[in-house]
Amino acid sequence: MPELPEVEVVRRGVAAHVVGRSLKDVQILGHRVARRHVPGPIDLADRLRGRSVTSARRRGKYLWLELDGAVEALVIHLGMSGQLLIEAPDSPREKHAHAVFDLSDGRQLRFVDQRTFGGLQLVALVPDPFGPGSVPDIIGHIAPDPLEAAFDQQAVNRAMRRRQTQLKRALLDQSLVSGIGNIYADEALWRARLHGERPTERLTAAAVRGVLDHAAEVMTEALGHGGTSFDSLYVNVNGAGGYFERSLNAYGRQGEPCRRCGTLMVRESFMNRSSFSCPRCQRRPRVTA
Numbered sequence: 466m467p468e469l470p471e472v473e474v475v476r477r478g479v480a481a482h483v484v485g486r487s488l489k490d491v492q493i494l495g496h497r498v499a500r501r502h503v504p505g506p507i508d509l510a511d512r513l514r515g516r517s518v519t520s521a522r523r524r525g526k527y528l529w530l531e532l533d534g535a536v537e538a539l540v541i542h543l544g545m546s547g548q549l550l551i552e553a554p555d556s557p558r559e560k561h562a563h564a565v566f567d568l569s570d571g572r573q574l575r576f577v578d579q580r581t582f583g584g585l586q587l588v589a590l591v592p593d594p595f596g597p598g599s600v601p602d603i604i605g606h607i608a609p610d611p612l613e614a615a616f617d618q619q620a621v622n623r624a625m626r627r628r629q630t631q632l633k634r635a636l637l638d639q640s641l642v643s644g645i646g647n648i649y650a651d652e653a654l655w656r657a658r659l660h661g662e663r664p665t666e667r668l669t670a671a672a673v674r675g676v677l678d679h680a681a682e683v684m685t686e687a688l689g690h691g692g693t694s695f696d697s698l699y700v701n702v703n704g705a706g707g708y709f710e711r712s713l714n715a716y717g718r719q720g721e722p723c724r725r726c727g728t729l730m731v732r733e734s735f736m737n738r739s740s741f742s743c744p745r746c747q748r749r750p751r752v753t754a
C-alpha cells in the first residue's frame with residue numbers, strides 16, 4: 466500500500482498538472498470506484514463536472530483535491546494499487562481505468578486501480594482541528610503527520626508515553642501521528658536502535674523524540690527518491706515508480722546482514738504484518754512478571 470512519501474509524490478504531480486484547471490467532463494466507470502460516495506457514480510460525475518481544482522492536499526496517506534467554492538473536496542483513496550496518471554486523450558485507455566477526467570488544458574487525469582481497493586468520494590470540508598485551514602470531514606480525526614507544519618512533536622511525545630502500548634503500535638496509530646506505515650516504522654526503529662515491542666510508557670522523552678525524528682528523516686529521504694516501489698503498481702503521475710527500496714536498512718531484509726553490525730536481520734509477525742529488525746542492535750524488551 467502506498468505510504469506517506471508515495472502519496473506525497475502523487476500529490477505533487479497532481480498539484481503541478483491539475484490544480485488551476487477545470488474538469489470539463491468526468492466519467493465514472495463502474496460502481497465500485499464510487500462505493501464510498503453514497504449517492505452513486507452518476508451523482509459523483511454530475512457534481513464534479515465543470516468544477517475547478519483549487520489545490521491538492523494530503524494528510525498522512527489521505528489525498529484530496531479542493532474544489533472551487535471551498536466547501537467540498539474530492540477525496541482519493543489509492544488503496545493497494547491506485548494510480549493517478551496524466552495522459553493524452555487519444556492514448557490507449559488502461560484496462561483498470563475506473564475514472565477519467567477531461568482537463569481544461571486538453572489532457573486527461575485517469576484513476577487506475579487494478580485491485581479496486583481504492584476509490585473516490587466527494588465530501589464536505591470542515592475546520593482543521595489541528596490548525597488553520599480545512600480538511601475533509603471524514604479525516605478530521607486523523608492527526609498531522611511528521612512532515613506537516615501542524616505536527617506538534619512535543620504533544621505527540623507526551624501522548625505516546627501516556628499510552629500503555631508498544632512503540633510500533635503507537636507509530637502506526639493515526640490518532641497519534643499519521644503517515645508512518647509499516648515500512649517506514651521499521652526503518653525509523655532500526656535507525657533509533659529500538660525494538661517495536663518496547664513499552665511506550667517506559668520510554669524516555671529523548672527516545673521517543675529520536676524515533677519520531679528518524680521517521681521524518683527516512684520519509685523525507687524516500688520522498689527525494691520518489692517513494693518506495695516493490696512492483697509496478699505504485700507510480701507517480703508520469704508512470705514512474707520510486708526506488709527508495711534500494712536504500713532500506715530493515716524492511717524486507719530477513720536473513721541479510723545488518724548494515725550496522727553484521728548480525729542477520731530477522732522477521733517477526735506483528736498485527737498481521739511483518740516486522741524486520743536486528744536482534745543485536747534492537748534488543749527485544751525483557752518480559753516482566
